[in-house]
Amino acid sequence: MARAQIEIDLSAIAANVRKVINETKVDVCAVVKADAYGHGLVSIAQVATDAGAKWLGVALLEEAITLRTHGLSIPIIAWLTPLTEDFDSALRHDIDLGVSSIALLEKVMAAGERTGITPRIHVEVDTGMTRGGVLNEWPVFLKKVSAATLSEKVELVGFFSHFARADEPQELANEMQLKKFTNLLSELKATGVTPKYLHLANSAAALSNPNATFDFVRLGIAMYGLSPDVKTMGSSKELGLIPAMTLRAKLHLVKQVPAGAAVGYGGSAITTVETKVGVVAMGYADGIPRNADNSTGVFFNGDRAAILGRVSMDQFVVDLGLNSKAITGDEVIVFGAGNVGEYTVDDWASASATINYEIVTRIASRVPRIYNR
Ligand SMILES: *Cc1c(COP(=O)(O)O)cnc(C)c1O
16 A cells, blocks of 8 residues: 555445345435545446446436446436536437436437437426426426427436435425425326336435335435434444445654644644654545544554644644554554444544535545455
8 A cells, every 4th residue: 555545345335235225125326426426436336236226327427428438338317417518429328317407408309309319318306405406497397398208309217306304304394305206297297298217315215215215216325335314314334334435544654742742733732741643644635624623533553543733735643642553654544434443434524524425525536446345
């Protein structure tokens, strides 16, 4: 190992996919946007497919095309394409497109006419999140999409929406979104067209709401072995998920410092006793949150060593304790599944006032990914 590396346990990804297929009894769309939440787009897509995922979901067209050029041939949905996107290319690569506006529908249909390829679309409706999805345009959109489907200018592959609060299963908002989803679907069906696949659930809904699973679930965070929300839904372990990502780093330097030493920029931490500090060769340029507090740190040789002072761009300092056996060049675990006592992604998230999603997706591309089976 050089300075730092991420290790991805591919068998954990496979186990998480299989678990959700077994428990929901529906198909899984493996959500691999954002470089598979930092885990590596193509490798994760491949292992998820091998484990039984029948769909791949991404935000951007370029992510979808990368999957195709690496030989992945199952259906891929891209749901965040700007109007200026190269839709001809999307159709030539057989990418399903999420459609959430009249303008986008028209662009996609124009590409269909130019290429002679019938666009495969998934209509996205806004059922209460007020982010993506058709809302005020619905009456007009409904007529247009129905006419386009009946005249075979598009293939109506899917009908979908997204939950805002699925990680709070008790919230009435979920029930209301579900109701709105089925109501809008009825309106669509009343025009004489029926989408082949309905999909609404993200990880949180897939794990908690059997009424929302429909034809497939769009599985993101849980596939990576992380809980959608530790507080409301329980930890990875409680959910039976296996975290796939371990982050290791080298101690660039270990040295003994006296009591009263001011550590890092701003001298925000001052040692209270003589101790050994370790300089970890990673910083915020690698995705280590600058605002992480000392409730997290690294794991070395059976012990946790808390962060000391502020995280810098390429390095941060930990308190190893005076009796530590660590020496310059030793390897530490920044986070892992938590099986041996190391800090977890969730520990880092709570120490940085963020969520586990952000911790894993923000790890920079300059940190190499290593894959274990
Ligand atoms: C990211 C995303 C998902 C996956 O959400 P998780 O909470 O990670 O399971 C599902 N659907 C859409 C539309 C998304 O953008």
